[in-house]
Amino acid sequence: MQRAVSIRLQLLILLGGCDGFPDRSSDFACDVDADCDAGRRCDRRYCVVGPPVDCADPLPCAGTIIAVVCGDACWTSCTEELTGTAAYDRCQAWDARLAPLRTADDAACFTMVRPPGADVWTGLVQDVAATQPNARWSWNGDSRPLDFTAWNELDIEPDDRDLQEDGDEQCALSNPDELWSDQACTEEHAFTCRR
Numbered sequence: 001m002q003r004a005v006s007i008r009l010q011l012l013i014l015l016g017g018c019d020g021f022p023d024r025s026s027d028f029a030c031d032v033d034a035d036c037d038a039g040r041r042c043d044r045r046y047c048v049v050g051p052p053v054d055c056a057d058p059l060p061c062a063g064t065i066i067a068v069v070c071g072d073a074c075w076t077s078c079t080e081e082l083t084g085t086a087a088y089d090r091c092q093a094w095d096a097r098l099a100p101l102r103t104a105d106d107a108a109c110f111t112m113v114r115p116p117g118a119d120v121w122t123g124l125v126q127d128v129a130a131t132q133p134n135a136r137w138s139w140n141g142d143s144r145p146l147d148f149t150a151w152n153e154l155d156i157e158p159d160d161r162d163l164q165e166d167g168d169e170q171c172a173l174s175n176p177d178e179l180w181s182d183q184a185c186t187e188e189h190a191f192t193c194r195r
């Protein structure tokens, strides 16, 4: 406990001398959960409310798992190669979603766990009612417009294979260079879940 207090004091001093740094000193109170008031937990040295986020129970995976707590979620990749549909089901059965990359922060978390050099399914899917390759994409079918995208525009993705939208490619993956392309959901690739 003495060490915790010492570290806290040092960090408070650092914060106090840093112009423009938001004053969160009142929340800046912990090394471990026991340092926080009842109902709060210690998350990266801040006492916060909400359920604990951890990756303690591993995603069922016949390959290699890469997992990290990033932002407010557990991001987990699995190198077992599944169809897009099976990958979605695997994440959902683990109380998670196939990786939604709604923001640059999400993409940064995804980068931390994506299997190097692999094509990786994300949760990006296209509505069957789309009439253009680039239309009606959403994260796991939630119908919300995409604010953040990273399509491989040099390769004219999404292209539904031949630039004619007829349902050939309704799922999307992240290439090793972290750009997105639409692919047939029946292809088998590694995948990433977020929960």
Ligand SMILES: [Ca+2]
Residues within 6 Å of the ligand: 126, 133, 160, 165, 166, 167, 168, 169, 170, 182
């Ligand atoms: Ca399509």
Ligand SMILES: [Ca+2]
Residues within 6 Å of the ligand: 157, 158, 159, 160, 161, 169, 181, 182, 183
């Ligand atoms: Ca494509």
